[in-house]
Amino acid sequence: VKRVDRTTLVSDEYGEITAVEISDGRDFHVLNFFTLDPNSLLLPHVLQAQMVFYVHTGSGRLSWMDGEDDDAKSVDLRPGDVYGLEEGSIFYLQSYLETLQRNKLRIHAIFPHETTRRLKPYTSLRDSLMGFDRRLLQSAFRVSDEAVEELVTGSPPPEIVHGILAAKTLPEKKKKEKSLWTTAMNSKKKTAKPYNVFEEDKDFVNGNGWSTTVTARKHPVLRSSGVGLFVVNLTAGSMVGPHWNPKGSEISIVLEGHGLVSVVSSNATTATGGLRDENDRFPVEEGDVFVVPRFGPMAQMAFLDGTFVFAGFTTQASRNHPQFLAGKASVLRVFDRKVMAMAFNATLDGSAFDRIVDSQEESVILRCEDCAEEEMRAIGEMEEERRREEEAMRKREEEKRRQEEEEEEEARRREEEKWRREEEQERRREEEEEARQKEAEKRRREEEQERRREEEEEARRQEAEKRRREEEQERRREEEREAEKWRREEEQERREEEEEGERRREEEEEEETTRHGRHRYGGGSTESERAAEAQRRWEEELQREEEEAEAARRR
Incomplete structure (x- = not known):
């Protein structure tokens, strides 16, 4: 984790607290970095x-009270000090005003039993009190209520403030009554002093650097924590030889300079032809945090341009004993050489293996000029290879994406064509449906018009029939x-004829009478006169028949 990637928990003009959560592949570990201005x-x-x-720079004082008694305790802190506090402790930190160097107090802390993964596993004492009701x-x-009001309504101060206590002076201790619990349990044991890695003997020192480890055996304060602390100082062009931790993980912080860390992953084989994950070799610089999991073979290297100093915490420190692969402390020198030679190469004889294993006269911290630079060049080559592979992959992906886009475009085109055809078919169906509807509407109107014409024709026919009947009537x-007129006329004519006939009969009778008289008296009509009279009667009879026939035809 790079320094710039830390999470800021507190930051003001007098200091800051940052945090890191990092995993070793099995557990998560929370680290805090306290920085206080002088x-x-x-x-x-x-x-x-x-x-x-671990105190990195500066000086100051730690004051606390733990759960074992009610007495306040204080210890002075200096660079290289290692110390610990139990959970439930109330503590505060003061940085001293150093007259010459004016270094900031920098403390790197780990919380070994923090299982909730809180980045800040501690709370303000004020917040603990302000949560209660005023009454x-x-x-x-x-x-009084006024006193409580003054206590709780004041604006909360920042977590880091300018020094209130005089520099390098202990606050006056005030005796207070012991609680019932601590009176019975107080062991009156003496407060342990911090363990300072610079004042104590180093575990290992040679011309390439030094290293030391602080465990519960050296510092009882660490007994209940289950963790230890280590500091490694590598001179330019040296390295901590390849090794692994069989019992615990290492969480390291770069204190000074820069270096390179190489960790062999589980899928690695050999340096000549095996696969290695490029993420297993990485450069680090001041402030960076890196972790090496349990069983992870590792080596830390310093560049030729300066020293490389790092410190850190080891889990299961009391039982952990690093196993080195190279140098006088190598585990390869412990077992039968033939067995070990066969384990590495079936064609490697014992003498050749002896030359390889026994050539290194140093142990733990070895000379390795240009190792870090070579690793960086290898990293550069691997990064270049990775870049080329990524570029090739990018091109393949672009080509694949282009093909996919073309396929998608073709599919989209086909889909659009399908949609277009479907839309065209739908449009045609709609047009045909509309045409059918129009045709149906046209037929309906024509039928309606025909019906109306028929109705009108029927009405006209009925009207004509009505008029015909009326006319007929x-x-x-x-x-x-x-x-009736003709009948009356005929009746009139008949009457007239009857009258005329009656008159004629009367006239005839009169003529007959007259003729008889003349005959009687010697006169009479001639034969021609009787023929004319018969002709006249026949004509009258014919005219009457024609008139009756004409009257019958009219009816």
């Missing part, structure tokens, strides 16, 4: 997890009137 004060907090820390606080302190009435 003559600054981190106000009291309540620890909710164990804390083990409860008034009764608990036996003070009128004609019949007219005929009846005409017939």
